[in-house]
Amino acid sequence: MSYDVLKSETTYKGKIIDVVRDTISIPNGKSTIREVVIHGDAAAIIPVDKQGNIIFVRQYRHPAKKEVLEIPAGMLEDGEDPLICAKRELEEETSFKAGNINLLFKMYSSIGFSTEVLYIYEAYNLEDGEFNFDEDEFISVEKYSVDDAIKMIFNGEIEDGKTISAVLAYKAKHSDK
Numbered sequence: 001m002s003y004d005v006l007k008s009e010t011t012y013k014g015k016i017i018d019v020v021r022d023t024i025s026i027p028n029g030k031s032t033i034r035e036v037v038i039h040g041d042a043a044a045i046i047p048v049d050k051q052g053n054i055i056f057v058r059q060y061r062h063p064a065k066k067e068v069l070e071i072p073a074g075m076l077e078d079g080e081d082p083l084i085c086a087k088r089e090l091e092e093e094t095s096f097k098a099g100n101i102n103l104l105f106k107m108y109s110s111i112g113f114s115t116e117v118l119y120i121y122e123a124y125n126l127e128d129g130e131f132n133f134d135e136d137e138f139i140s141v142e143k144y145s146v147d148d149a150i151k152m153i154f155n156g157e158i159e160d161g162k163t164i165s166a167v168l169a170y171k172a173k174h175s176d177k
Helices: 082-094 146-154 161-173
Strands: 005-013 017-025 031-039 042-047 053-061 066-070 073-075 096-108 117-128 140-145
Touching (some): 042 053, 042 082, 042 096, 053 146, 053 161, 066 161, 073 082, 082 096, 082 117, 096 161, 117 161, 140 146, 146 161
Parallel strands (some): 042 117
Antiparallel strands (some): 017 031, 042 073, 053 066, 096 117
16 A cells, blocks of 8 residues: 655644644545654653662653653654663663663654654663753652552553553563563
8 A cells, every 4th residue: 555745844843843744645546634743752761770669750741731750751862872862861860870771662652643753761770870950850750669650550640651651561571570
């Protein structure tokens, strides 16, 4: 099946997103409109301390109009390796450095309308580093066991998609331990 872009128009250019309106051909020979949010890729990291607790950050997220509990994450800089970004965000937001980091999985954050790909890592052997918040970030650090985090997902305390995916994937990967 062929889905060719017949026409593409940038309808909005912003600080962190652009919006494109594409006219595409579809298999029945007709065309249709698709609106796409162009957003850079990002990396997130699920840091696990020696006691098996996950380290989360709580910060204000304007679309939700409240503070949200999530794993550390941030956008890749131009040409940046996702692993380097994950390491940077871990230290900036939690003050920890990781002795070991593994890619857990990658995912589209919202495949129906956004180009953003998230690289999700797991981190172990945490060592002290230094906080380095952006000037508009106000973050607190919280620790929860994996089982408590899963309960928090199902009772609505954890609502962030990347965090939910990361916690459940981490639990599934390590369920035999």
